[in-house]
Amino acid sequence: MLLSALGAIYPPARILTSRAELAPYECDALTSFRASPRAVVLAESTDEVVETVRACHRLGVPYVARGSGTSLSGGSLPIEEGIVIALNRLNRILELDPEQRTAVVEPGAINSQVSAAAAPHNLFYAPDPSSQSICSIGGNLAFNAGGAHCLKHGMTSSSVLGAKVVLPDGELVELGGESIEPVGPDWMGLFVGSEGMFGIALEITLRLMPSADRTRTVLSAYESLEAAGNAAAKVVAAGLLPVAMEIMDKLAIEAAEGSVKPGYPEGIEALMIVELEGDHETVDREFEQLLEVLEGAGATEVREPDDDAQRALYWEGRKSAFSAVGWLSPDYIVQDGVVPRTRLGEALAEIGRLSEEHGIRVANVFHAGDGNLHPLILFKGSEEGALERAEELAGEILRMCIRLGGSVTGEHGIAMEKRAFLPEMFGEEDIEMMRRLWRAVDPAQIANRGKMFLPEEELERDEAADPDAAPSSAAVAGTAGPPPGGASSGEARRDTR
Amino acid sequence: MSVRLRPDAVEEAQEALRGHERVLPRGAGTKPALSSPPDGTVTLDVSGLTGIEEYDPEELTFTARAGTSLGEIEAALAENGQYLPFDPPLVAAGATLGGAVAAGTSGPLRYRSGGVRDFILGVRFLDGEGRLVRAGGRVVKNAAGFDLSKLMVGSAGRLGVMVELSFKVFPQPQAWATLTVDCAGLDDALALMGALATAPLDLEALDLEPPGRLWLRLAGLADAMPARLERLEGILERSGERLEGEEEGALWREVRDFAWVAEDAAIVKVALVPKRVPELEAKLEPLAVKRRYGAGANIAWLAWPGERPAQELDELLRSLGLAGVFLTGSPPKPMVGTHRGGAFAQRVKSALDPSGRFPDV
Amino acid sequence: MSLPVPIVLRRFTVSLPVLHEIKIHQHEPQAEEMAAAIEQCIHCGFCLPTCPTHVVLGEEMDSPRGRIFLMKEVLEGNMEVEEAAPFIDCCVGCDACVTACPSGVRYDELIVPYRAHAEERRERDWRDRLLRRLIAETLPYPRRFRVAARLGRLARPLRRLAPGRAGAMLDLLPETLPRARPLPELQPADGERRARVALLAGCAQQVLAPEINSATLRVLARNGVEVVVPREQGCCGALDLHSGASARAKAHARRNFRAFPDDVDAVVTNAAGCGSGVREYGLLFKGSAEEGQARELAERTVDVSVFLDELGLKPPPPLPEPLELAYQDACHLAHAQGVRSAPRALLAAIPNVNLLEPDDWELCCGSAGTYNIEKPDVADELGRRKAEALLATGAEAVATGNIGCLTQIEAHLRALGRELPVVHTLQVLDRAYEQASGSPRAASP
Ligand SMILES: Cc1cc2nc3c(=O)[nH]c(=O)nc-3n(C[C@H](O)[C@H](O)[C@H](O)COP(=O)(O)OP(=O)(O)OC[C@H]3O[C@@H](n4cnc5c(N)ncnc54)[C@H](O)[C@@H]3O)c2cc1C
Ligand SMILES: Cc1cc2nc3c(=O)[nH]c(=O)nc-3n(C[C@H](O)[C@H](O)[C@H](O)COP(=O)(O)OP(=O)(O)OC[C@H]3O[C@@H](n4cnc5c(N)ncnc54)[C@H](O)[C@@H]3O)c2cc1C
Ligand code: SF4
Ligand code: SF4
Numbered sequence A: 001m002l003l004s005a006l007g008a009i010y011p012p013a014r015i016l017t018s019r020a021e022l023a024p025y026e027c028d029a030l031t032s033f034r035a036s037p038r039a040v041v042l043a044e045s046t047d048e049v050v051e052t053v054r055a056c057h058r059l060g061v062p063y064v065a066r067g068s069g070t071s072l073s074g075g076s077l078p079i080e081e082g083i084v085i086a087l088n089r090l091n092r093i094l095e096l097d098p099e100q101r102t103a104v105v106e107p108g109a110i111n112s113q114v115s116a117a118a119a120p121h122n123l124f125y126a127p128d129p130s131s132q133s134i135c136s137i138g139g140n141l142a143f144n145a146g147g148a149h150c151l152k153h154g155m156t157s158s159s160v161l162g163a164k165v166v167l168p169d170g171e172l173v174e175l176g177g178e179s180i181e182p183v184g185p186d187w188m189g190l191f192v193g194s195e196g197m198f199g200i201a202l203e204i205t206l207r208l209m210p211s212a213d214r215t216r217t218v219l220s221a222y223e224s225l226e227a228a229g230n231a232a233a234k235v236v237a238a239g240l241l242p243v244a245m246e247i248m249d250k251l252a253i254e255a256a257e258g259s260v261k262p263g264y265p266e267g268i269e270a271l272m273i274v275e276l277e278g279d280h281e282t283v284d285r286e287f288e289q290l291l292e293v294l295e296g297a298g299a300t301e302v303r304e305p306d307d308d309a310q311r312a313l314y315w316e317g318r319k320s321a322f323s324a325v326g327w328l329s330p331d332y333i334v335q336d337g338v339v340p341r342t343r344l345g346e347a348l349a350e351i352g353r354l355s356e357e358h359g360i361r362v363a364n365v366f367h368a369g370d371g372n373l374h375p376l377i378l379f380k381g382s383e384e385g386a387l388e389r390a391e392e393l394a395g396e397i398l399r400m401c402i403r404l405g406g407s408v409t410g411e412h413g414i415a416m417e418k419r420a421f422l423p424e425m426f427g428e429e430d431i432e433m434m435r436r437l438w439r440a441v442d443p444a445q446i447a448n449r450g451k452m453f454l455p456e457e458e459l460e461r462d463e464a465a466d467p468d469a470a471p472s473s474a475a476v477a478g479t480a481g482p483p484p485g486g487a488s489s490g491e492a493r494r495d496t497r
Numbered sequence B: 001m002s003v004r005l006r007p008d009a010v011e012e013a014q015e016a017l018r019g020h021e022r023v024l025p026r027g028a029g030t031k032p033a034l035s036s037p038p039d040g041t042v043t044l045d046v047s048g049l050t051g052i053e054e055y056d057p058e059e060l061t062f063t064a065r066a067g068t069s070l071g072e073i074e075a076a077l078a079e080n081g082q083y084l085p086f087d088p089p090l091v092a093a094g095a096t097l098g099g100a101v102a103a104g105t106s107g108p109l110r111y112r113s114g115g116v117r118d119f120i121l122g123v124r125f126l127d128g129e130g131r132l133v134r135a136g137g138r139v140v141k142n143a144a145g146f147d148l149s150k151l152m153v154g155s156a157g158r159l160g161v162m163v164e165l166s167f168k169v170f171p172q173p174q175a176w177a178t179l180t181v182d183c184a185g186l187d188d189a190l191a192l193m194g195a196l197a198t199a200p201l202d203l204e205a206l207d208l209e210p211p212g213r214l215w216l217r218l219a220g221l222a223d224a225m226p227a228r229l230e231r232l233e234g235i236l237e238r239s240g241e242r243l244e245g246e247e248e249g250a251l252w253r254e255v256r257d258f259a260w261v262a263e264d265a266a267i268v269k270v271a272l273v274p275k276r277v278p279e280l281e282a283k284l285e286p287l288a289v290k291r292r293y294g295a296g297a298n299i300a301w302l303a304w305p306g307e308r309p310a311q312e313l314d315e316l317l318r319s320l321g322l323a324g325v326f327l328t329g330s331p332p333k334p335m336v337g338t339h340r341g342g343a344f345a346q347r348v349k350s351a352l353d354p355s356g357r358f359p360d361v
Numbered sequence C: 001m002s003l004p005v006p007i008v009l010r011r012f013t014v015s016l017p018v019l020h021e022i023k024i025h026q027h028e029p030q031a032e033e034m035a036a037a038i039e040q041c042i043h044c045g046f047c048l049p050t051c052p053t054h055v056v057l058g059e060e061m062d063s064p065r066g067r068i069f070l071m072k073e074v075l076e077g078n079m080e081v082e083e084a085a086p087f088i089d090c091c092v093g094c095d096a097c098v099t100a101c102p103s104g105v106r107y108d109e110l111i112v113p114y115r116a117h118a119e120e121r122r123e124r125d126w127r128d129r130l131l132r133r134l135i136a137e138t139l140p141y142p143r144r145f146r147v148a149a150r151l152g153r154l155a156r157p158l159r160r161l162a163p164g165r166a167g168a169m170l171d172l173l174p175e176t177l178p179r180a181r182p183l184p185e186l187q188p189a190d191g192e193r194r195a196r197v198a199l200l201a202g203c204a205q206q207v208l209a210p211e212i213n214s215a216t217l218r219v220l221a222r223n224g225v226e227v228v229v230p231r232e233q234g235c236c237g238a239l240d241l242h243s244g245a246s247a248r249a250k251a252h253a254r255r256n257f258r259a260f261p262d263d264v265d266a267v268v269t270n271a272a273g274c275g276s277g278v279r280e281y282g283l284l285f286k287g288s289a290e291e292g293q294a295r296e297l298a299e300r301t302v303d304v305s306v307f308l309d310e311l312g313l314k315p316p317p318p319l320p321e322p323l324e325l326a327y328q329d330a331c332h333l334a335h336a337q338g339v340r341s342a343p344r345a346l347l348a349a350i351p352n353v354n355l356l357e358p359d360d361w362e363l364c365c366g367s368a369g370t371y372n373i374e375k376p377d378v379a380d381e382l383g384r385r386k387a388e389a390l391l392a393t394g395a396e397a398v399a400t401g402n403i404g405c406l407t408q409i410e411a412h413l414r415a416l417g418r419e420l421p422v423v424h425t426l427q428v429l430d431r432a433y434e435q436a437s438g439s440p441r442a443a444s445p
Helices: A002-007 A019-025 A046-059 A111-121 A137-143 A187-191 A225-237 A250-259 A280-296 A308-319 A321-327 A341-358 A386-403 A428-441 A455-464 B010-018 B070-079 B097-103 B148-152 B186-197 B222-236 B245-256 B274-287 B310-320 B342-352 C012-021 C031-040 C052-057 C064-075 C081-089 C096-100 C108-119 C126-138 C142-161 C164-172 C204-208 C210-222 C238-242 C246-259 C272-279 C291-300 C304-311 C341-348 C376-392 C403-415 C425-436
Strands: A039-042 A063-066 A083-086 A093-097 A102-105 A160-166 A172-176 A200-207 A214-222 A244-249 A270-278 A301-303 A331-334 A362-367 A375-379 B023-026 B042-045 B052-056 B061-065 B120-126 B132-136 B161-168 B175-182 B205-209 B213-220 B241-244 B266-271 B290-294 B299-304 B323-326 B335-337 C195-200 C225-228 C266-269 C301-303 C323-328 C353-356 C397-400 C422-424
Touching (some): A002 A039, A046 A083, A046 A160, A102 A111, A111 A137, A137 A200, A172 B342, A187 B342, A214 A280, A225 A270, A225 A280, A225 A341, A244 A250, A244 A308, A250 A321, A250 A362, A250 A375, A270 A280, A270 A308, A280 B222, A308 A321, A321 A331, A321 A362, A341 A386, A375 A386, A428 B132, A428 B148, A428 B342, B010 B042, B010 B120, B010 B161, B023 B097, B052 B070, B061 B070, B097 B161, B120 B148, B132 B148, B175 B222, B186 B205, B186 B213, B186 B222, B186 B274, B241 B245, B266 B310, B274 B310, B299 B310, B310 B323, C052 C376, C064 C108, C108 C238, C195 C210, C195 C272, C195 C304, C204 C210, C210 C225, C210 C425, C246 C291, C266 C272, C266 C291, C266 C304, C272 C291, C272 C301, C272 C403, C301 C304, C323 C341, C341 C353, C397 C403, C397 C425, C403 C422, C422 C425
Parallel strands (some): A039 A083, A063 A083, C195 C225, C195 C266, C266 C301, C323 C353, C323 C397, C397 C422
Antiparallel strands (some): A093 A102, A102 A200, A160 A172, A160 A200, A214 A301, A244 A270, A244 A362, A362 A375, B061 B161, B120 B132, B120 B161, B175 B213, B175 B241, B205 B213, B205 B290, B266 B323
């Protein structure tokens, strides 16, 4: 039934069903979860996407939209009884209007290609996740992606002005508009970061920013990671507003040097890259002030790149750091938590302590300017129980973030990975409200089912609720292995083969 | 006669809310078009829920109760050399933090720094059933759960009653300077704005006073200002009038707080982009409606004459496919023109307010 | 109430070590490299934007990330070789993914042994076998290739009867073949001898563009380099190696072990594909008695551009007229050997040359080995894109470091109605030197 419905929408070559065609879609960049969908469809028009969603709704088949599959939280993990709607071929930039500073793009458009298209007009698309060379605007929107330069320019949601959206029952709506200032409730703002559970964005209007007149970057070295964290807090407190402020520890530096060879100072414990942007006059003056703050904060070395090429290399080292950690360890967990900026040093020291206590190496590379930590927990999957131990440590780090008044995710989202932590951060009423929202927007619960909320609670709710009231009780599903340090989800299946 | 309720604590607010079938929250009432209750609806006055709960200047964030006046917040920030870059209007009139969020109003400075939506971090609010819900957080970055804080921006008290809000703030610039330039007319002014859009200038504010006057505001280090003004004039290829110091600040405060709007006129905010200005101008010009474009002509502020029915503006905006909202005056419904959201908006509203306690959006 | 259907989830990371248990370990010495590549892939997708097949086809199976996953499934015994084959076959072998990967995944060290592993377990239909045989038995042998090419040209009128890959093969044959130019066994240095090298002459190149070797010899001589051209040398074996025929590849390699003398400073090559082929000898012979010999030859083999750049180029005289020249990175030079700056440095050293860079340098032109024969559709699309990117630079001529790219780009420029000269890097140098000395021998770009 499903296949014939899809057959009415797509030519056979764009419906993937064989083992070999499906296998590569089984996971995203969070490889610890895998699920094989019933089919993958390769959409080439927005109409096809709408028709597909309608068919799914009609047949009660869950779906997962997929951009480039770089989610680090299992966002684009397929649903075994559902389908994957691949959007990567819908990648055109439909319109670029320099005078309004807007671009209209299809959801599969690649982040960095938007900036590339805007560059001739001296404009750029601000959110720059490290994965920008491959991640899609649709995926960015679904996860409210951030990046090194979001410190000044804001996360994805500050750059998404409007979208044409197909709701999970196939109804089309328009949210937001072209203006940078919405009127009425910010529906668009709610949709951004909804992790695919409110529907699929089909045409997205983006805000572009003018490129700065002058950019100056400084790399500073520290004797300890904690010192680097404290230096970041001092820069913020000094009233400087860098566009980016990033920290890497010794392991992350080592990894980057193994990979793209950025040529960072040798033998240091931590480094921080700070970038200022603006007009000549201001940047040059602020730069002096910045150097003073950094030196006052205990930087052992301060270095400005010689030219644009070297600056680019410094950034490349930072941006490929996640992947580069592959040089250090066969397996690792990328964590994503937030702490108040004033407590960065404390948090980093605690991570160091936990790492030692657990005897597990942790590399740190993160957005210091907004307190967004990315501890990378290294382990060897081939060792019995190593994964579980790594997950336990990851869990402790996240709990520390909550304890310090932060968040369990700054930009990678909840999806599969952090479902168990949502209840640690929010109260029952808060989560119940989120569920109510999902149920209202997607009564059949087919959009990205199984993500964000723990299934057990889902089941309890269903038992409590009137079965007739649930539009599609059979469709309530989704169990998975406990996320790192997963508190519950006890008997969920995790096949380690 | 509507019953007024003025709780001092969250629990009281919950009780008050649950005790009535139709409710509309009100801060200080600076935007009466939004906060005046329709017939049969009680006003839940949240102006008693006041106080800054947490403010760490080094962290550049604060959390305050929703009824706290913006004046109080601005004063506390100013003591530490910080400010609200979204530049909320009606501070002097006593506007509250919750009211500013619910009305979704940002001032001229939003051009560069972003609006309320870009600074709000978290919220605690009562939904239509009186349940206390928290969303977002107190840190500057957070991607956990749905972003209900953003939804509260512009919700006009129709999706929930905010009781507490967290925001990030920015350090205050050392110096300000403004250049006003008179262009040959609307087309000339818009063309110049088009050129400015892609120039690396870091303008804090860019307002258009039709037909042809542009207001450009710079901020930053005092030492850097003269050179920047010079370069700006170079790019403009037109000489302008420079303003600095106290006079400059006062001028923008007047703009922000609608001093230019006549007593009997209603303040209406319309969202648009620069390329739509000529069409709107063509319609408004004959009606003698005073107006001003903010945020690089991404917002039109209209002083809708008291004698003209709101209905007329509603139709006018609909014909252009633009969305607007009355902040003051007494329109039958504050939202006018073509609003988006459709089924998504309805469904979200039904989840937040299942029994329809708040007025329709 | 019906029970929910649980999603069955598996741990990717944990399943990896299983690889070490699989049968191939005992038989295939390259299993370690294969396992390392698979293990090191963190599935980040950074390699997707420069993978030519992913760019053209837009499917995960036709991306490096997808192929690694598929090979892993096959090697672990979860999938049949034949199931994965269409997508593995589609890989150009351009190694762009190796350049792009921040995690250091050596995709090249996975795909090559994998293809050999898979080839033994495949059942190909007779037409397929015939075509592969035809390619393997002609392209590496200059004399046979000449004959075949002539026959092929005769067969052109029958083009429409030869659809698909055989047709594509016919399309690629040049209108006329240049006269064969036998190379001297020894080319002395002009003036003082600064170095002595052996030339790996390349096979298809000798037939299609013998003037490249002549130009190379002249440029080397001018730079004081004595060149020996061992008669006994044969094909480098890259073609066989990359199509999984490792036995045939080894036979070619062994011949070269014997052919190349020890008393040279380096073995130089001007065909990127051959250079990268020889450099893979080490892995090919891994675990065998010949491994040392193989590694030794691989290590001495360098691209002629690198050799000259390191030796120090004798400053070339200016070209008679300014030339807007686009440099096109050959995948087997840029990605497989990491050579990007040396050829640019040589070209930039010629006064009057203005070097231009096309967009998307990482993207393969679609030639890569015999790819334009195996997958004509994808190759055509890639060729078209490359030709467009080159034209967009406003170049008057194109330089590249590989014969395959040269023919492919020429064909696609022609298809766009823009017949720019496409020459080898060494030919540009040659022209500068020769024209200044008034010699009529130089090729004219
Ligand atoms: C090495 C590496 C570095 C990274 N660095 C960063 C970083 O710095 N900052 C950051 O924020 N993230 C980062 N990420 C995470 C990831 O790149 C982002 O989450 C990105 O936004 C995902 O985009 P995608 O196209 O790959 O989406 P996918 O993984 O394909 O999808 C992600 C989610 O979005 C949904 N989705 C996709 N398209 C749509 C659509 N059109 N409408 C609605 N829902 C949709 C999917 O259903 C899924 O739930 C990194 C990832 C990697 C591997
Ligand atoms: C033009 C004008 C006329 C005025 N007229 C008078 C007058 O006649 N009498 C007088 O005493 N003062 C008057 N004032 C002064 C004014 O009453 C106060 O100084 C000021 O009212 C504060 O309003 P507010 O910003 O809090 O927004 P409000 O007008 O109270 O509210 C704006 C919107 O926000 C919503 N809202 C407010 N708080 C919340 C919350 N916590 N949660 C959810 N939604 C909320 C409301 O429902 C409404 O939709 C006037 C001011 C102006 C500018
Ligand atoms: S870039 Fe490297 S690690 Fe990332 S998916 Fe490709 S091969 Fe794997
Ligand atoms: S070798 Fe080339 S074609 Fe093959 S997977 Fe890598 S990038 Fe793609």
